[in-house]
Amino acid sequence: MIRITRAIEFSASLRYRRADLSEEENRRRFGRRVSRHGHNYRLEVTVRGEPDPVTGMVLDLKDLNDLLEREVMSRFDHRDLNDDTPHFEKRLPSPENLAAVIAEILREALAPGLFDRIRLYQDRDLWVEVVGP
Amino acid sequence: MITVTRRYEFAAAHVLRQPSLSDADNQRIYGKCANANGHGHNYGLEVTITGPVNPDTGRIIEPEHLDEIVHHRVLERFDHRMLNEDSLFQEAVPTAENIAVAVHRQLAGSLTGQAGVRLLRVRIVETGRNHFDYGEMT
Numbered sequence: 423m424i425r426i427t428r429a430i431e432f433s434a435s436l437r438y439r440r441a442d443l444s445e446e447e448n449r450r451r452f453g454r455r456v457s458r459h460g461h462n463y464r465l466e467v468t469v470r471g472e473p474d475p476v477t478g479m480v481l482d483l484k485d486l487n488d489l490l491e492r493e494v495m496s497r498f499d500h501r502d503l504n505d506d507t508p509h510f511e512k513r514l515p516s517p518e519n520l521a522a523v524i525a526e527i528l529r530e531a532l533a534p535g536l537f538d539r540i541r542l543y544q545d546r547d548l549w550v551e552v553v554g555p
Numbered sequence: 556m557i558t559v560t561r562r563y564e565f566a567a568a569h570v571l572r573q574p575s576l577s578d579a580d581n582q583r584i585y586g587k588c589a590n591a592n593g594h595g596h597n598y599g600l601e602v603t604i605t606g607p608v609n610p611d612t613g614r615i616i617e618p619e620h621l622d623e624i625v626h627h628r629v630l631e632r633f634d635h636r637m638l639n640e641d642s643l644f645q646e647a648v649p650t651a652e653n654i655a656v657a658v659h660r661q662l663a664g665s666l667t668g669q670a671g672v673r674l675l676r677v678r679i680v681e682t683g684r685n686h687f688d689y690g691e692m693t
Contacts, residue, residue, distance in 0.1 A: 438613070451612070513610065513613060514612065514613030515613070516608075516612070516613030516614055517559070518557060518559060518608045518613055518614055518615055519608065519613045521557065522557065522608070539693075546562065547561060547562040547563075548559070548560070548561050548562070548618060549559070549560050550557065550558065550559050550560075551557070551558045551559075551560070551603075551693065552556070552557050553556045553557075553558070553693045554556055554693075
């Protein structure tokens, strides 16, 4: 079994705001995160599999790169997570929820069995991993 | 499984010396780390937590809450201190291995009470060239 990790970076804005709560209550719960702010996210995508006996590759990294461009970069890079994507109407754009959304997208997009894990860095000091099928 | 990891730092001194062994044996085992007056590191500490994502907050654990626990249980205790003087290292030599075990013990107990949320592992980054994990790997 081989694991391959490819990293991409994207920049996005977001705010923590629940529509069912008042402005004051949002601010009390989420502090400075209620204001629109942004992060340079780093996403490490790990796939697993056996190398093809002919090509010697688990998958073509160019294909993986194209897939990440299409499925992640085009959706999230230089976008607002709340207003430019449909994923955070009912949940907060926390790193946990963003990682879960990306994991779901990639499990769907990758050939069966390839997904191993993702690691999403919000910044140098905080990251989320989603592991397993 | 979903995990969240937060990174901290503390600067601490230690001497690697096993009192039950002779000076010659300590020198042989620990080399320059046995220097009697000590030496120090900027330790990196990575704390990995797992559990359900709370739908109200979008979080496994509020980062501020985790920070408070780690500051209170570990950083205030170890930062700018001589680890050999800490009661946690009276029996155990303060190697990075034993620091990882001690930090895990300090934190694991403090996280109880939150439904399903638990400490998965800690990583002690002693220098840019070596790190030590204790707990469950994923």
